[in-house]
Amino acid sequence: MADTKAPAARPLSPHLQIYRPMLTMTMSIVHRITGIGLYFGTLLLAWWFISAAGPNGYARFEWFIGSWIGRIILFGYTWALVHHMLGGIRHLIWDTGRGLGPSEREWLVAANLIGSIVITLILWVIGLLALGGTP
Amino acid sequence: MTAHAHIRTPLARVRGRGAAKSGTGHFWYQRVTAIANIPLTGAAVIILITLLGRNQAAVAQILGSPVIAIIMLLFIASITIHMRIGMAVVIEDYVHDETAKIAALMANTFFAIIVALAAAFGILKLSFGL
Numbered sequence: 147m148a149d150t151k152a153p154a155a156r157p158l159s160p161h162l163q164i165y166r167p168m169l170t171m172t173m174s175i176v177h178r179i180t181g182i183g184l185y186f187g188t189l190l191l192a193w194w195f196i197s198a199a200g201p202n203g204y205a206r207f208e209w210f211i212g213s214w215i216g217r218i219i220l221f222g223y224t225w226a227l228v229h230h231m232l233g234g235i236r237h238l239i240w241d242t243g244r245g246l247g248p249s250e251r252e253w254l255v256a257a258n259l260i261g262s263i264v265i266t267l268i269l270w271v272i273g274l275l276a277l278g279g280t281p
Numbered sequence: 282m283t284a285h286a287h288i289r290t291p292l293a294r295v296r297g298r299g300a301a302k303s304g305t306g307h308f309w310y311q312r313v314t315a316i317a318n319i320p321l322t323g324a325a326v327i328i329l330i331t332l333l334g335r336n337q338a339a340v341a342q343i344l345g346s347p348v349i350a351i352i353m354l355l356f357i358a359s360i361t362i363h364m365r366i367g368m369a370v371v372i373e374d375y376v377h378d379e380t381a382k383i384a385a386l387m388a389n390t391f392f393a394i395i396v397a398l399a400a401a402f403g404i405l406k407l408s409f410g411l
Binding site for chain 1: 344357400
């Protein structure tokens with residue numbers, strides 16, 4: 147297939163670099179990146195569940211998740227999860243054909259971004275309170 | 282061109298020619314799992330937050346209790362199916378070399394199954410207290 151000659155020079159659809167970056171486009175890319183992050187983050191989830199079987203294993207997990215690098219990963223994971231979920235809801239709304247107008251789509255994307263930051267911070271405040279005020 | 286080529290519809294000729302080689306199955310499953318993920322992830326996040334600051338025995342008891350364990354198993358199943366399809370789309374979009382693409386898609390399947398099984402095993406072990 148690769149060495150067959152194209153019958154005519156057909157116009158190609160323009161790709162990313164030809165467009166001025168827009169919020170909707172950036173958020174589409176962010177949706178993918180957060181999805182990829184969540185993909186590898188499931189390793190942490192599996193470790194959490196497996197380690198809970200014994201005190202030594204769980205102490206190792208708690209040590210990692212309590213370290214500054216663990217905290218950063220968990221914070222990033224929380225945000226990615228919330229952002230990807232809100233982005234997914236946005237896509238489900240778009241799947242129904244609604245919310246695709248110029249102002250509506252911009253509004254949805256802004257709500258996605260602001261919502262993900264606010265919900266992540268709320269979850270972390272609750273989480274840190276659950277830890278008994280020891281951040 | 283075979284003799285019957287002229288009676289084949291244009292749709293039949295293009296079917297299966299895309300990067301994914303298949304139709305709308307993955308598209309639909311991605312939406313089914315996306316909708317399932319909303320309540321399941323919400324529940325999982327609430328459960329995981331309640332685990333913070335508790336000792337291992339308490340965590341094991343909470344995660345192993347029937348309702349919590351069932352929610353977590355459903356959560357694991359839904360997210361791992363969803364993430365496998367999502368990563369497959371990313372691979373099909375960006376990996377153009379046929380051999381590398383097949384290898385990456387295979388690795389993706391293996392990763393999703395291993396994570397799903399490991400996480401589910403962790404929950405079942407707590408639940409059955411083995």
